[in-house]
Amino acid sequence: MLLAVPVAAGVVYAFAQPEMSEKQVLLQMELMTQDALLQDSIAESKLTEEIASMKQFFKEKSDAWWKHHRTPEGRYVWRTTQTHRLYMNGSNEVMFDTVVYKILTDPRQVIAGRLRSAREADRLEKKKDEPRFLYMVYDVNSDKRQVLGMLKEIKLAFDDLRAEYVAKGASDVDEVCPYMVYVYGPRKYGVNGAELLIGAAGAEPQERIHDITGNRLKSYQGRYGKNASVLLRVDNSVSERGYIEMCKRVKRYFPAAKTEHEK
Structure with a gap:
């Protein structure tokens, strides 16, 4: 709708000029439409690049953590209970673990809260406080703006948790609360492609x-x-x-x- 405003204004201006022929008016409309499509294409490319950048950030962080835990002397073995899953479908609805959200209004708070409570439960039941692993999968029809927004919210959620560990005196926050986020998508067929x-x-x-x-x-x-x-x-x-x-x-x-x- 916003793009239609300058196009409409240009058409009104064109018709206000008596010396402009119908052919010239149509040409101007076509040029303005092409410009609008070009701007859309540029915006789409930028979104794709930003999503790829966020994926790369999480990959580098998780790879760095695993590098120190995949050694012959002591390979880290994670439990399925340390894993959380976030799915985004083609309608941008979100399922986080087993809860479905038509609209997830505060992903940062919801994600941080879930991971925090899971770690607290582990400390009470198993006397362990281990990293949590988050898998995000998004559909090929998911809105890229929504996908990028969710990736940023996930990072902010981990930022909050890491800040809490620093406040408690953690000397190596990358060790105790790493960015263990794995992103898969866009996928056409279900959560596993x-x-x-x-x-x-x-x-x-x-x-x-x-x-x-x-x-x-x-x-x-x-x-x-x-x-x-x-x-x-x-x-x-x-x-x-x-x-x-x-x-x-x-x-x-x-x-x-x-x-x-x-x-």
Whole structure:
């Protein structure tokens, strides 16, 4: 709507000039439209660059932490309870762990609060205070502005937690509260970049599965049989190796399954 204001103003001005022909007016409108599209393209590119920069920041921080914990003398083994997941779908709705938010109004506070309470619970129950791992996955249709905003909020949440440890006297905040954030996206097929379509043998597969685990496949084999109509799709966020592993897993339960890896 904002872009329409200068365009409309230009058209009014053009028609106010009696010496301008209809052809000249149309040419001016086309030039203004092209300029608006160019500005949109520039803004889109800038968003993509900023998202990539945030991803790189988290990757460098997590890689640096793992570098000191993946040694032959003592490799760090993390527990599944240390992991938190944040999913953003194509409608920009967010699921953080098991809670779905139509609109997450204060991500920084929500994320910091959840990680803080999880660490406190660990201290009470297991007498341990260990780093938390956060996985963020976003859909290919997610608004890039929303994605970038969420990445910034996640960093601010970790900043808050790190500041608390510094206030408590932590000598190495990168050790006790590192930026352990892994970002995956944009993804077309589910949170893992894959989906499985399945149906009765000889029929068009209709039912969609995004949690493609061995136990899940086994249960569907019991429902549809080994000769079920199955199609595995993965998008280009899945590596060749990951694709091969998924194919092996699916074909173990459905030998005739068709597969499709988008390039």
